[in-house]
Amino acid sequence: MNSAERRGAAGLALIFAMRMLGLFLILPVFAVYAKHLPSGNDMSLVGLALGAYGLTQTCLQIAYGIASDRFGRKPVIVFGLILFAAGSLVAAMSHDIYGIIGGRILQGAGAISAAVTALAADLTREQHLTKVMAMIGSSIGLVFALSMVGSPLLYASIGMPGIFMLTGFLSLLAIFIVLKIVPTGPTVARRPSWPSFVEVLTHPQLLRMNFGVFTLHLVQTGMWILVPSALVSQGALPVTEHWKVYLPAVLLSFITMIPAIIAAEKYGKLRLVFNGSIALMVAVQLGFCFLGTGLYPLFFWLLLFFAAFNVLEAMQPSLIARIAPAHAKGAALGVYNTTQSFGLFLGGTLGGVLVKHSGPTTLWLASAALALVWLGLGLTMDMPLPRVRQQTA
DSSP states (O other), X not given: OOHHHHHHHHHHHHHHHHHHHXXXXXXXXXXXXXXXXXXXXXHHHHHHHHHHHHHHHHHHHHHHHHHHHHHOHHHHHHHHHHHHHHHHHHHHHOSSHHHHHHHHHXXXXXXXXXXXXXHHHHHSOGGGHHHHHHHHXXXXXXXXXXXXXXXXXXXXXXXXXXHHXXXXXXXXXXXXXXXXXXXXXXXXXXXXXXXXXXXXXXXXXXXXXXXXXXXXXXXXXXXXXXXXXXXXXXXXXXGGGTHHHHHHHHHHHHHHHHHHHHXXXXXXXXXXXXXXXXXXXXXXXXXXXXHOOXXXXXXXXXXXXXXXXXXXXXXXXXXXXXXXXXXXXXXXHHHHHHHXXXXXXXXXXXHHHHHHHHOHHHHHHHHHXXXXXXXXXXXXXXXXXXHHXXXXX
């Protein structure tokens, strides 16, 4: 990649990372914090607070992408980041769970993922687009892991309002990166290509990928309704000390992730690594359900979850960029980000309802069943050639 492509890729990956860090930081501690709020013991409301962000993301993701075609990428991204910062402020100043739900909805109205990935495509030559998408996907996996470690420590020092204020600050800092670091893309007028959307929505391999990212984020959001409380009640670990579980689990998961990515791309094991990671997600949900009592079992299943999540989060955007037709990459990324957001919403909302009315076991089993369907789709998927083979073909 040339210097402009490297600067654009690094800047856009950093914007994604800072925004997603703000979202992920609340996951490990919010269910515990909510118990101190009016109506905070209602698990359906706790789940809604976690998933509300994904609802507005789902509704607005494609609209933001189209607006970026019409008005330019950077103005739309800046507007979305301002809304995200405003939502963070609302949540920080709220004293009940309903105000936090409102703040989360406003955060989600800053639905910039499609516009950011479209700008990445604008700034990158076709032969390097996969690398950039992999950088963005890897940044999300990295900040998710970091948030699992840092969240309990931040919660102990600045509390949940402080975490929300920090997310707002990160959003404003991201605006500076957009305006001062990321190169400006082409100014050629674009029109949304509705035939491209139809093609993406009926593409068998892209449908599998979209179902996959929907499932991945539904499962991981639903998990954090249960995991923090389980560490307190079953692991006898105060929330301020949860980092003692998350830190070693995250570090060990990255040790396993790197060889997996190398095996997938360099040694042609893409199908094995991808589907093996999905199978591991199934095993994790069943493990939490039936073998997750006690601190050490919880640590073990969290380690396996991080290992699978980080691999899948890094691989999927890259696969989307390689599978999508060249003329429909923007449409494919818009639909991909929309289904991801919908998974976040349903994972929190339906997860809370299931726990409230049917108990934790139902949520674990439902998540395992959904991941099992994803595994079936993955096994029937036509994988692209590994990059090494593509270059030599």
